Amino acid sequence: MEVFFIHLANGLAIGSSYVLIALGFTLIFGILDIINLAHGEIYMLGAYCTYFILELLGVGFFPALILSALIIAGVGLLLERILFYPLREVPLLNLLLISIGLSIFLQNAATLLWTPEQRAIQTPYLTHTLNIFGLAITMQRLLIVVVGVIVMVAVVIFIQRFRIGKAMRAVSQDKIGSAVAGININMVRYVTLAIGCGLASVAGSLVAPIYLVEPTMGATPVFKAFVIVILGGMGSVAGSIVGGLLLGVVENLSAAYISLALKDTFAFILLVLILWVRPAGIFGKSLE
Amino acid sequence: MRVGKYLTTILMAAALLMLSGLDLQAAKTVKIGVIMPLSGQLSLDGTHEANGVKMAVEDINAQGGIKVGGEAYKIELLVYDDQGIPKESVAAMEKLVTRDGVKMVIGAYTSSSTLAVMPIAQREKVVICSPNSAAEKLTQVGNKWFFRGGVTSPGAVRTITAFIKSLGIKSVVHLAINDDYGRNTAALNKAAQEKIGVKVLAQEYYDHGTTDFYSVLTKIKGMKPEAIFQVMETKAASIYVRQTKEIVPELPLVDAGGVDPYMLLKLTPDAVAKWQIVSRGPALDNPKVLPVVKRYREKYNMDPMSYVFSGYDVMSIFRIAMEKAGTVTDTEKIREAMTKTNYQGMMGHYYFDKNNENSLDVWVGSYKGGKVNLWLLKK
Amino acid sequence: MRYSKWLAYLILIVLLCCVPLVMTNSYFLYMAIIIGIYIIVAAGLNVIVGYAGQMSFCHAAFFGIGAYTTAILSTRLGLNFWLNLPLSMIAAGLLAFIIGYPSLRLRGPYFAIATVGCGEVVRSVLHNWVDLTQGSMGISNIPPPNPIVIGNLFTLTFDTRQNYYYLVLFFMLLTLFIISRIIKSKAGRAYEAIRIDDVFARSIGINVHGYKMQAFLISALFGGLAGALYSHCILFISPVSFTTAESTNMVLMVIMGGKGTLIGPIVGAFLLMILPEALRFLADYRMALYGLLLMLVMIFMPNGLVGVAGSLRALYRKKSVTSEKGVSHGHN
Numbered sequence: 001m002e003v004f005f006i007h008l009a010n011g012l013a014i015g016s017s018y019v020l021i022a023l024g025f026t027l028i029f030g031i032l033d034i035i036n037l038a039h040g041e042i043y044m045l046g047a048y049c050t051y052f053i054l055e056l057l058g059v060g061f062f063p064a065l066i067l068s069a070l071i072i073a074g075v076g077l078l079l080e081r082i083l084f085y086p087l088r089e090v091p092l093l094n095l096l097l098i099s100i101g102l103s104i105f106l107q108n109a110a111t112l113l114w115t116p117e118q119r120a121i122q123t124p125y126l127t128h129t130l131n132i133f134g135l136a137i138t139m140q141r142l143l144i145v146v147v148g149v150i151v152m153v154a155v156v157i158f159i160q161r162f163r164i165g166k167a168m169r170a171v172s173q174d175k176i177g178s179a180v181a182g183i184n185i186n187m188v189r190y191v192t193l194a195i196g197c198g199l200a201s202v203a204g205s206l207v208a209p210i211y212l213v214e215p216t217m218g219a220t221p222v223f224k225a226f227v228i229v230i231l232g233g234m235g236s237v238a239g240s241i242v243g244g245l246l247l248g249v250v251e252n253l254s255a256a257y258i259s260l261a262l263k264d265t266f267a268f269i270l271l272v273l274i275l276w277v278r279p280a281g282i283f284g285k286s287l288e
Numbered sequence: 289m290r291v292g293k294y295l296t297t298i299l300m301a302a303a304l305l306m307l308s309g310l311d312l313q314a315a316k317t318v319k320i321g322v323i324m325p326l327s328g329q330l331s332l333d334g335t336h337e338a339n340g341v342k343m344a345v346e347d348i349n350a351q352g353g354i355k356v357g358g359e360a361y362k363i364e365l366l367v368y369d370d371q372g373i374p375k376e377s378v379a380a381m382e383k384l385v386t387r388d389g390v391k392m393v394i395g396a397y398t399s400s401s402t403l404a405v406m407p408i409a410q411r412e413k414v415v416i417c418s419p420n421s422a423a424e425k426l427t428q429v430g431n432k433w434f435f436r437g438g439v440t441s442p443g444a445v446r447t448i449t450a451f452i453k454s455l456g457i458k459s460v461v462h463l464a465i466n467d468d469y470g471r472n473t474a475a476l477n478k479a480a481q482e483k484i485g486v487k488v489l490a491q492e493y494y495d496h497g498t499t500d501f502y503s504v505l506t507k508i509k510g511m512k513p514e515a516i517f518q519v520m521e522t523k524a525a526s527i528y529v530r531q532t533k534e535i536v537p538e539l540p541l542v543d544a545g546g547v548d549p550y551m552l553l554k555l556t557p558d559a560v561a562k563w564q565i566v567s568r569g570p571a572l573d574n575p576k577v578l579p580v581v582k583r584y585r586e587k588y589n590m591d592p593m594s595y596v597f598s599g600y601d602v603m604s605i606f607r608i609a610m611e612k613a614g615t616v617t618d619t620e621k622i623r624e625a626m627t628k629t630n631y632q633g634m635m636g637h638y639y640f641d642k643n644n645e646n647s648l649d650v651w652v653g654s655y656k657g658g659k660v661n662l663w664l665l666k667k
Numbered sequence: 668m669r670y671s672k673w674l675a676y677l678i679l680i681v682l683l684c685c686v687p688l689v690m691t692n693s694y695f696l697y698m699a700i701i702i703g704i705y706i707i708v709a710a711g712l713n714v715i716v717g718y719a720g721q722m723s724f725c726h727a728a729f730f731g732i733g734a735y736t737t738a739i740l741s742t743r744l745g746l747n748f749w750l751n752l753p754l755s756m757i758a759a760g761l762l763a764f765i766i767g768y769p770s771l772r773l774r775g776p777y778f779a780i781a782t783v784g785c786g787e788v789v790r791s792v793l794h795n796w797v798d799l800t801q802g803s804m805g806i807s808n809i810p811p812p813n814p815i816v817i818g819n820l821f822t823l824t825f826d827t828r829q830n831y832y833y834l835v836l837f838f839m840l841l842t843l844f845i846i847s848r849i850i851k852s853k854a855g856r857a858y859e860a861i862r863i864d865d866v867f868a869r870s871i872g873i874n875v876h877g878y879k880m881q882a883f884l885i886s887a888l889f890g891g892l893a894g895a896l897y898s899h900c901i902l903f904i905s906p907v908s909f910t911t912a913e914s915t916n917m918v919l920m921v922i923m924g925g926k927g928t929l930i931g932p933i934v935g936a937f938l939l940m941i942l943p944e945a946l947r948f949l950a951d952y953r954m955a956l957y958g959l960l961l962m963l964v965m966i967f968m969p970n971g972l973v974g975v976a977g978s979l980r981a982l983y984r985k986k987s988v989t990s991e992k993g994v995s996h997g998h999n
């Protein structure tokens with residue numbers, strides 16, 4: 001029985017990393033109506049950025065993480081300016097396919113620039129292992145959970161209390177109404193993309209010491225993020241948090257009690273069942 | 289908007305025109321084809337293997353080329369990416385053989401891709417050799433145009449089993465990648481291990497791209513085996529091995545030959561103490577490979593994986609076969625000469641049996657003293 | 668007027684039949700066969716994605732079920748290809764029913780993700796049910812289709828690329844013909860209504876769920892057909908060919924060609940098959956450029972290539988009308 005809680009804890013740990021990448025994805029999706037499948041490559045760029053900052057500047061892990069988040073947030077602003085803003089009228093499916101093209105391009109460009117070889121990031125947190133009620137966990141993994149929780153709380157506070165955050169919520173509910181109310185939609189768009197990309201970068205940087213940095217590292221996480229966002233309800237921050245943790249736990253329990261090879265399958269079965277029963281996701285508004 | 293439309297149309301038309309392919313051929317060259325995954329999940333290994341072939345070609349051309357019938361033929365190497373997908377491998381093979389006029393092909397990488405292109409080799413009478421595809425099936429389907437250039441799964445199994453015996457391990461859990469290589473290798477090893485009285489408590493499989501092994505490691509911990517037997521590629525192993533240090537630091541981890549020991553050491557030097565090395569390639573400081581290793585380091589700024597040596601060896605074997613047969617175009621003669629191969633390469637001694645099967649072996653080793661130590665197991 | 672259209676089609680068909688006589692190169696014939704198979708795929712997918720407007724990302728599952736059904740039946744049970752073909756289509760259709768019935772109640776991206784989930788489950792079954800499908804080791808030695816024998820006069824074998832081309836050509840033309848008939852019928856009009864506004868369509872009495880199911884089923888049937896043809900062409904199949912990435916490629920063919928048109932899928936299939944091959948000369952830069960080109964086409968030609976042709980044509984017409992009748996700009 002004790003083992004069950006260890007599996008649960010493992011699931012929550014991995015779930016936290018999922019939530020980080022899903023949060024950025026859902027903000028962009030909910031507010032800008034963009035399904036950006038290149039979000040995984042943003043995550044990957046964040047990891048590489050942190051790697052290079054650590055290599056070239058020799059600063060600590062956290063300064064590198066924050067610096068790279070700022071740089072990648074800048075990349076987000078750039079993407080908005082040259083890609084998403086000019087294409088804001090384009091239908092959803094076309095944007096999706098465009099983002100797929102971008103994803104292929106970025107993955108292969110990264111492979112050309114930095115070779116397919118994996119890169120390791122050494123942090124002092126990797127070597128310390130704690131033992132909590134029989135669960136062995138390195139500080140790095142714990143860090144993902146801790147930072148994840150801090151970020152989740154920060155995002156929730158931001159969209160509830162701060163003006164721009166409230167503006168973002170308004171835009172996600174009703175664009176035209178928001179514009180009428182005098183909200184600067186363009187500014188909201190920029191802020192959303194900056195925050196979304198910044199979050200992806202933080203996610204990538206946090207997991208990089210454990211999962212190593214390589215050009216295709218973003219392919220699977222973005223897929224999971226998409227699943228989580230649908231599972232939790234589009235544009236719902238609470239949904240992403242619950243969905244991410246739920247996915248991590250389901251995956252882990254399937255792997256532990258059924259089969260590792262089938263863990264993704266069971267996650268998908270869960271997803272499909274939830275969609276069939278509750279089409280708008282756990283926290284989404286009912287559509288009928 | 290309009291400019292964009294016209295520009296894109298022009299780009300597309302240009303790309304389509306390129307399909308017809310301009311055939312500028314210098315005098316006295318022979319074309320050799322390579323099919324490898326250069327993009328996608330397998331790009332790391334595929335790139336190394338292709339690089340090995342390229343280096344061999346450079347060396348051969350530097351000495352004047354392939355010397356046949358009083359003439360010297362420089363090699364023109366055509367390297368096609370198949371992304372590790374059989375459908376693409378077939379397209380690459382068809383193009384090489386029927387459009388580019390290639391008579392000898394090095395490839396593919398995965399057994400699935402190699403199986404998909406072998407019928408074409410037979411149909412067009414082209415010699416094909418894969419430097420690493422390991423499935424037994426390849427030499428059992430009766431295609432005499434295919435030669436295996438890398439260690440076979442059964443060959444490696446014999447050594448691995450003896451290695452496990454020498455370590456005194458009596459029970460294991462298998463953790464294998466969920467593809468043809470993983471399932472096949474795990475099955476073969478299970479049979480061999482059970483034969484010598486080692487208990488296989490369970491077999492777990494993971495999909496390509498899995499980065500989280502915590503759940504399965506926790507499960508394995510509960511089963512209390514004496515060791516874990518991994519059938520993995522380097523990419524997953526480098527991530528996995530750190531997690532074992534967290535969850536099961538006391539267990540020895542026996543490799544099946546899929547992991548490059550140098551890369552593992554480089555990426556996770558603090559977590560490899562328990563790793564029992566099985567390497568498909570020799571130590572990098574082995575005098576036989578040192579010159580190639582030095583050049584590779586200079587040229588590509590990284591250590592070569594064993595696939596580099598395999599690629600190099602296969603190209604060398606091709607050269608010898610062509611020169612012995614005295615022709616670069618008569619593939620029947622070249623195939624004949626291939627069957628009589630007797631070559632001491634970097635990876636070992638190459639010779640083929642009646643099914644074009646080789647008898648290469650793997651090295652075993654450990655990480656004592658913080659570096660890679662490899663040796664051949666005496667059986 | 669109608670006669671010249673039929674004549675044009677006839678000439679086109681004759682030309683297509685002559686291709687293997689002129690292009691004997693096996694590589695070209697292989698590409699032609701693969702393109703033909705994927706035209707069937709894209710044309711079928713177009714029915715649900717292009718006409719009915721539902722984003723389906725599980726088409727590779729139907730393709731895969733079709734491929735595996737015939738592969739297993741012919742290698743394990745030695746059944747005749749001509750029997751396996753309809754069985755493959757039926758298997759794909761059954762799958763479509765299972766996936767579609769609950770999923771088609773969902774709209775937009777929710778339906779898309781549900782199809783992705785179902786597609787992944789199918790792929791996982793193909794990959795992990797090793798006893799049935801041989802898992803990742805794949806099914807090899809798939810025999811070519813059984814020869815058609817008419818008494819002692821005539822035997823048509825399908826073990827050459829030439830004859831296989833004709834087989835695929837036949838089914839491709841059949842597919843295009845059937846789909847064009849469906850589109851022009853009442854069902855086709857219902858699909859368009861659903862695509863434009865499915866809530867409104869329901870309010871005026873159209874059985875939205877029923878027609879969506881129908882479109883989904885039709886697309887699956889043709890997906891299964893294409894899969895079967897694929898199996899007996901490549902002679903070796905494994906689960907890596909039937910992933911969500913493949914499904915995405917298929918959707919790309921429909922969209923880039925021009926959804927909701929009859930020629931669109933043909934152009935799209937042609938393009939997406941030829942492009943990676945044509946770009947081989949770029950070696951290492953190939954896939955990066957491929958991604959870039961994908962983006963450019965989707966950005967500048969949102970209605971697909973057929974849309975470009977359409978707007979060029981409209982441009983031409985407007986000019987000639989203006990010059991003939993001397994009407995000033997501003998009139999349309």
